[in-house]
Amino acid sequence: MRLLITGASGLLGINLALEAMREHEVIGIDRGKLKSAPFQVIRADILKKDDINSILDSTNPDWFINCAALANLEKCEEDPEQARILNTELPRDLAIACVKREIPFVHLSTDSVFDGTKEGIYTEEDEPNPPGVYSQTKLDGERAVQQVNPQAIIARVNFFGWSLGAKRSLSEFFVNNLSEGKNVNGFTDVIFCPMWVNHLAQTLIAMLEKDLRGLYHVVGAQAMSKYQFGVEVARKFGLRESLIAPQSVERSSLTAPRSHNLWLSVHKLSTDLGGEIPAFSTGLDGFYTQFQQGYPQKIRSYQQ
Secondary structure: OEEEEEOOOOHHHHHHHHHHOOOOEEEEEEOOOEOOOOOEEEEOOOOOHHHHHHHHHHHOOOEEEEOOOOOOHHHHHHOHHHHHHHHHHHHHHHHHHHHHHOOOEEEEEEHHHOOOOOOOOEOOOOOOOOOOHHHHHHHHHHHHHHHHOOOOEEEEEOEEOOOOOOOOOHHHHHHHHHHOOOOEEEEOOOEEOOEEHHHHHHHHHHHHHOOOOEEEEEOOOOOEEHHHHHHHHHHHHOOOHHHEEEEOHHHOOOOOOOOOEOOEOOHHHHHHHOOOOOOHHHHHHHHHHHHHOOHHHHHHOOEO
């Protein structure tokens, strides 16, 4: 199958491309960061509708996964217009282009569409209540895609892994700082369900292969605090977990609002895929194995 990926230099985009190319033909769309990737890369400005239409017509993909977004919460608060363009308008335009050509489309959303005030687990049936610009524009993107392309997969995600710049994921934050002996904070009152990015990539491909459609929570099977996540990373890498100070997110210097409880149910996903979602410990093992094998350095060599 031929898979087209937008945002191919992002944390999810690059890992998805490398994972998918084992069994599929991959074409990545990138603004110019990638220079020597082991898959085909098209330089384009995907905000131009004509560019997207011409790329779809020339590549004729079997599947299209949109990984492009403005995902920095603080930047979204500073520039809500840019957040709206990238997180709402672009997904809608891509979904329209795909539905016209009958190309299965996957749009990546976020777990943070929920305000985190619920006691217990969020399902796909729960009503979102976005706490900030990022989550609001992502929810608007979900709804825009659903409206114009009801057959699309909309995946709410939260993931960790190695990125081109080595600074995109929470796991890299802990590894980088603890390796240098720096003290860091770990939030005890932010609960989430982290999934290793390679497991996410494999899951998205499996969803396309099964011809799933609609809204899914595509996150890890285990809920934990960000503090606990940091401790688990430290233990796996043999770093000093005592450098991680347990703290409330309310006392941090972060300006964008954060949800306290983002425990999402993966029951619908596991049922429709017909199997268990990979365990967090398995993902952390994979993340560490990549570190041992020099994977972070390898993917960094793909950028300009």
